[in-house]
Amino acid sequence: xxxxxxxxxxxxxxxxxxxxxxxxxxxxxxxxxxxxxxxxxxxxxxxxxxxxxxxxxxxxxxxxxxxxxxxxxxxxxxxxxxxxxxxxxxxxxxxxxxxxxxxxxxxxxxxxxxxxxxxxxxxxxxxxxxxxxxxxxxxxxxxxxxxxxxxxxxxxxxxxxxxxxxxxxxxxxxxxxxxxxxxxxxxxxxxxxxxxxxxxxxxxxxxxxxxxxxxxxxxxxxxxxxxxxxxxxxxxxxxxxxxxxxxxxxxxxxxxxxxxxxxxxxxxxxxxxxxxxxxxxxxxxxxxxxxxxxxxxxxxxxxxxxxxxxxxxxxxxxxxxxxxxxxxxxxxxxxxxxxxxxxxxxxxxxxxxxxxxxxxxxxxxxxxxxxxxxxxxxxxxxxxxxxxxxxxxxxxxxxxxxxxxxxxxxxxxxxxxxxxxxxxxxxxxxxxxxxxxxxxxxxxxxxxxxxxxxxxxxxxxxxxxxxxxxxxxxxxxxxxxxxxxxxxxxxxxxxxxxxxxxxxxxxxxxxxxxxxxxxxx
Numbered sequence: 001x002x003x004x005x006x007x008x009x010x011x012x013x014x015x016x017x018x019x020x021x022x023x024x025x026x027x028x029x030x031x032x033x034x035x036x037x038x039x040x041x042x043x044x045x046x047x048x049x050x051x052x053x054x055x056x057x058x059x060x061x062x063x064x065x066x067x068x069x070x071x072x073x074x075x076x077x078x079x080x081x082x083x084x085x086x087x088x089x090x091x092x093x094x095x096x097x098x099x100x101x102x103x104x105x106x107x108x109x110x111x112x113x114x115x116x117x118x119x120x121x122x123x124x125x126x127x128x129x130x131x132x133x134x135x136x137x138x139x140x141x142x143x144x145x146x147x148x149x150x151x152x153x154x155x156x157x158x159x160x161x162x163x164x165x166x167x168x169x170x171x172x173x174x175x176x177x178x179x180x181x182x183x184x185x186x187x188x189x190x191x192x193x194x195x196x197x198x199x200x201x202x203x204x205x206x207x208x209x210x211x212x213x214x215x216x217x218x219x220x221x222x223x224x225x226x227x228x229x230x231x232x233x234x235x236x237x238x239x240x241x242x243x244x245x246x247x248x249x250x251x252x253x254x255x256x257x258x259x260x261x262x263x264x265x266x267x268x269x270x271x272x273x274x275x276x277x278x279x280x281x282x283x284x285x286x287x288x289x290x291x292x293x294x295x296x297x298x299x300x301x302x303x304x305x306x307x308x309x310x311x312x313x314x315x316x317x318x319x320x321x322x323x324x325x326x327x328x329x330x331x332x333x334x335x336x337x338x339x340x341x342x343x344x345x346x347x348x349x350x351x352x353x354x355x356x357x358x359x360x361x362x363x364x365x366x367x368x369x370x371x372x373x374x375x376x377x378x379x380x381x382x383x384x385x386x387x388x389x390x391x392x393x394x395x396x397x398x399x400x401x402x403x404x405x406x407x408x409x410x411x412x413x414x415x416x417x418x419x420x421x422x423x424x425x426x427x428x429x430x431x432x433x434x435x436x437x438x439x440x441x442x443x444x445x446x447x448x449x450x451x452x453x454x455x456x457x458x459x460x461x462x463x464x465x466x467x468x469x470x471x472x473x474x475x476x477x478x479x480x481x482x483x484x485x486x487x488x489x490x491x492x493x494x495x496x497x498x499x500x501x502x503x504x505x506x507x508x509x510x511x512x513x514x515x516x517x518x519x520x521x
Contacts, residue, residue, distance in 0.1 A: 011428060016070030019062045023077045031084045036112065038092040047109060060120045060175075063127055068134075071127060072141040079153045080115045082124055086160035089117050090215065090228075093163045097227040098220075107171055114164070114177035114212040121157055122180050132191055145191075154188055155207035158200065159231070161185045166234035167259060195258075201235050202243040208235055209251045221255070229255075233274050240279040249286055257297050260313075265306045272301070272312040277332040279316055284323040295332060302343070304437055307351045314359035322377045330374045333367055337378060337406050345385045350394050357389070357400045361407050368411020375412045382408060383419055387426040395446045395454070398430050402457035409464045417468050424497050426467060428508070429456050436507045459515065464520050466494040495519060 011248065020349050033052050063071070063078065071078070132145060143149060161181035164172055172178050185197060194200045201208065209232070216228045231257065236244070244252065258280065259271025268488060279294075288292070299318045304310045317336070325332050340363075342354040365383070368375035375382075387403040405423065409416050416423070434451045446454060490502075495516055502512030 007274055015067065015074065018067045019070055019074050019078075022059045022062050023074060023081065025082060026055060026059050028078070030059070031081065031088070034085075035088050035091075038088060039095060047113065052493075056116050056120060060116070060123045063120070063123045068131060068141065071145055072131070075141075075144050078124065082121065082153050083156045085117055085120055086156040087215065089114065089121075090143075090163050092390045093169065094220075094227050097169050098223065098225045100175050100225050107169065107175070110169070111175040111177050114175070115180075118164075118177045118180040118184070121160065123182050123186075125157065125184050125191065128191050129187050129336075150192055151204070151207060154192055154200075155204045155211055155275050158185060158188055158204060159208055159211050159235075161188075162231050162235055163227065168230040168234075187275045188454065197442055198238040198240060200328075202239045203236070205239050206248050206251070207254065209248060209455045213251065213255060218258065222262045222264075222267055224262075226448060229259060229267070229270050229274075233270050236274050237277045239277075239281070242283070243281075244278055245286045246251070249278070249282055250290070253290055253294070257293070260297055260301045264311055265304065268304060269299065269306070269309045269312065272309055272316060276312050276316050276319075277318050279323065287320065287323050291332075294320055295324070295336070295471065298338060299339070302340075305349060305352055307355060310352060311355045312353060318359055318362045325366075328372060330367060330372070331362065332376070337363060337367075338381070341378065341381050341385055345388070350392065350397050353389065354397050354400050357386075357397075357404045361404055364404070364407050364411050368408075369413060373412075373414065375408075376415050378413050379408075379415055379419070383422065387422055390426040390429040393433060393444050394442060395450045398433065398454055399450075399457065402427075402430060402454065402461065404463070406457065406461050409461065409468075409511075413464075413468060416465070420465055420468070421492065421497070423461070424494065427461050428501060430454055431458050431511055432505075432508060436505075455511070459518075462498075462515055463518070469493050 009245075014035065030052065034056070038046060059081075066074075072081060079193060092113070093110070094219060096106065099106075100437050101107075122169050128144075131141060141169075164178050164181040165185065166173070167173055167178075169175075172499060185200070189195070189197065189200045193202055201273055212228055212232045216226070216242075220226050221229060236252070259267050260275065262268055262271070295317075298313060298320065301313050302310060302317065304313060321332050321336065344353060344360065345423040347353040347356060347467075360382075364375060365371075367378075386401055386405050389397060405426070409423070433455075434446060434454050437445060466512050498516050502509040
C-alpha cells in the first residue's frame with residue numbers, strides 16, 4: 001500500500017477540528033497549488049514542492065486516523081476533494097502521455113508525483129471499505145453507502161485509476177502507482193458490492209462515459225497521442241451486454257464516431273475497436289436508432305487501407321448490417337455490398353484483399369441459401385472478383401479465396417451450374433499452383449501443409465460442382481431462373497472437364513484422375 005498506514009494519536013474530538021481545518025486549507029489553497037504545480041510546469045521536470053507534499057500527506061493521514069463520526073460528518077467535503085484530486089491526476093497523466101517522451105526519467109518522475117495522489121485516494125477508499133465492513137459504522141452512517149452517494153465519487157476514482165492501470169503509459173505496470181491504482185479499483189469493487197472489475201465498470205458506465213465527454217475537448221479527444229480515448233476503450237471492452245444499451249449507447253457513439261472519422265490511423269483504430277465491442281453488445285432495436293449515421297460513418301471509414309483498421313471496420317459493418325436488417329430485408333446490403341465488391345476488385349494490396357474476402361463471407365451467408373436467394377442478384381460480379389483472385393500466387397490469399405468461393409457455392413447453389421466452367425477454371429489455377437510449379441519458380445511456393453490445405457479445398461469445391469450436376473439440382477435451379485435471370489445454359493460436366501484437363505496437362509493428370517475416381521468409384 002502506498003502511504004503511511006500507521007495510525008497516529010487522535011485528538012479528544014476525534015480529529016474533527018483537524019480534519020475540518022485541513023479540508024478548508026486544502027480546498028482553498030492546496031488543490032490550486034497542486035494543479036498549478038503539475039500542469040503549469042514542464043511535465044518532464046516537475047516535482048512536488050515540499051509544502052504541497054506535506055499538505056497532501058497531512059490530509060491523507062487525517063483521512064486515515066480521524067474517527068468515524070468526525071470523518072463521516074465531513075464526508076461530502078472530503079468527496080469534493082477526492083473528485084478534484086482525480087481531475088488533476090487524469091489531466092497530469094494525459095499531459096505526460098501526450099508528450100510521447102521516451103526518456104525513462106520522465107516516467108520515473110511521473111510515478112514519484114503520482115504516489116502521493118494515489119496514497120490519498122487509497123486512504124479514502126480504505127476508510128470507506130472499513131466503514132462498509134464494520135456493521136456499527138455502516139448502520140450509523142448508512143446514507144454514505146447509498147447508491148446515489150457512491151455515484152458521487154466511485155466513477156471519478158475508477159476513471160483516475162484506469163488512466164494508470166490501462167497500461168497505455170510506457171512501463172506503467174512497473175510503477176508503484178500502478179499497483180496502488182489496481183488495489184484501489186479492487187477496493188471500489190468491494191464498496192460497490194460488485195463481484196468483478198467488469199461489473200464495477202458496467203454499473204457506472206453511464207457516469208464514466210459522461211466524465212470522458214465533459215473532461216476532454218474534441219481536439220484533445222481525437223489527437224493521435226492523447227490517452228483518454230485509450231482509457232475509455234480499456235473500460236468499454238470490459239462492459240458486457242446489456243449495459244451499453246439505452247442512453248449510454250448514444251453518448252458512447254457520440255465519442256466513437258469522431259475517432260472513426262479521424263484521418264490518423266491510430267485514432268481510427270481505437271474508435272473501430274470500441275465500436276466493434278459496442279455493436280456486438282447491444283440489441284438490434286437499440287442499434288437501429290442510429291442506423292443511418294452508423295452506416296454512413298462506416299461507409300466512409302472503409303476507405304482505410306491499414307490492415308488492422310479495415311479488418312475491424314469490416315467486421316463492424318458485417319455485424320451492423322446483420323443486426324439492422326430484419327429477415328428477408330436487404331436494403332442496407334444493396335447500398336453497400338456493390339461498393340465492397342468494387343473495393344475488393346480494385347484492391348492491389350494482398351493483405352487488404354485477404355481481409356475483404358474474409359469479411360465478405362458473413363454477408364454472403366446472410367443473403368444466400370437457406371435464408372434467401374437474394375445473393376443471386378450479385379452472383380456474377382461476386383464470382384468475377386473471386387475468380388480473378390486465383391491469378392495470385394500468394395498462399396494466404398488463395399486459401400481465403402477458396403473458402404469464400406466454397407461459401408458462395410453453398411449459398412447460391414441454384415445458379416452455380418450456369419457458372420460451372422468459370423469456377424472450374426479458377427479452381428484448377430489453384431491446383432496448378434500446387435502441382436505444376438516447382439520450388440524454383442516462385443518465392444512464395446506453398447509448404448507441404450499449405451499445399452495439402454489448398455488441394456483439400458479445391459477437392460471440396462469440385463465435389464460441390466459435381467453434386468450440382470445432378471438432375472434434381474437442375475430442376476431446383478430452373479425454379480429460380482423462372483423468377484428472373486438467364487436459364488441454365490448447357491455446360492460440360494465436371495467429369496468431362498477433368499478428363500480434358502488431365503489429357504492436355506501431364507502434371508495435372510494425377511489430380512484429375514484422383515478426382516474422377518472419387519466421383520465415379
